[in-house]
Structures are given as C-alpha cells and as structure tokens.
Amino acid sequence: xxxxxxxxxxxxxxxxxxxxxxxxxxxxxxxxxxxxxxxxxxxxxxxxxxxxxxxxxxxxxxxxxxxxxx
Numbered sequence: 001x002x003x004x005x006x007x008x009x010x011x012x013x014x015x016x017x018x019x020x021x022x023x024x025x026x027x028x029x030x031x032x033x034x035x036x037x038x039x040x041x042x043x044x045x046x047x048x049x050x051x052x053x054x055x056x057x058x059x060x061x062x063x064x065x066x067x068x069x070x
Contacts, residue, residue, distance in 0.1 A: 005044040013051035019059045026062060034066045 004012050014037070018029040037050060052067075054060040 001040040001044050001047075005046045008046065010047060011049040011051070012047055013053055016052050016054045016059050016063060019055070019062070026059060030059070030062045030066055034063070 001012065014033070016030065016033065018024040019026040033052065037052075041047060041050065052063045054063055
C-alpha cells in the first residue's frame with residue numbers, strides 16, 4: 001500500500017487469501033484482512049477504491065458483512 005500510495009494509485013485489489021484454504025478459519029482471515037486494510041487506509045488516504053477479490057459467494061458475504069461492521 002505504501003508503494004501504491006507513492007505512485008498515486010487510486011484503486012488497488014487484494015486477493016482474499018486463506019479464506020478456507022488449508023483449513024485456516026475463513027472468518028479469522030477475513031477479519032485480519034479487513035482490520036489491516038482499515039489501518040492502511042487511515043495511513044494512506046489516497047485510495048479511492050479497494051477491491052477484495054473473493055473466490056466464492058460465502059467469502060464475499062463474509063467480507064461485505066465485516067466491512068460494514070456487522
């Protein structure tokens with residue numbers, strides 16, 4: 001995120017990693033990702049759009065609900 005910010009990138013995407021693969025708890029992985037993204041966005045407010053690339057509907061719903069704070 002720092003490098004993208006330095007290059008004035010306004011949109012960035014991240015894969016929803018470890019949300020079900022290899023037995024890692026999907027909810028924990030999503031919570032960690034959302035927490036870190038929020039932290040980085042507070043530090044680098046240049047981003048206008050952040051995309052989480054989810055691999056299935058269940059993961060998408062999980063990310064949506066966590067991003068809304070529910």
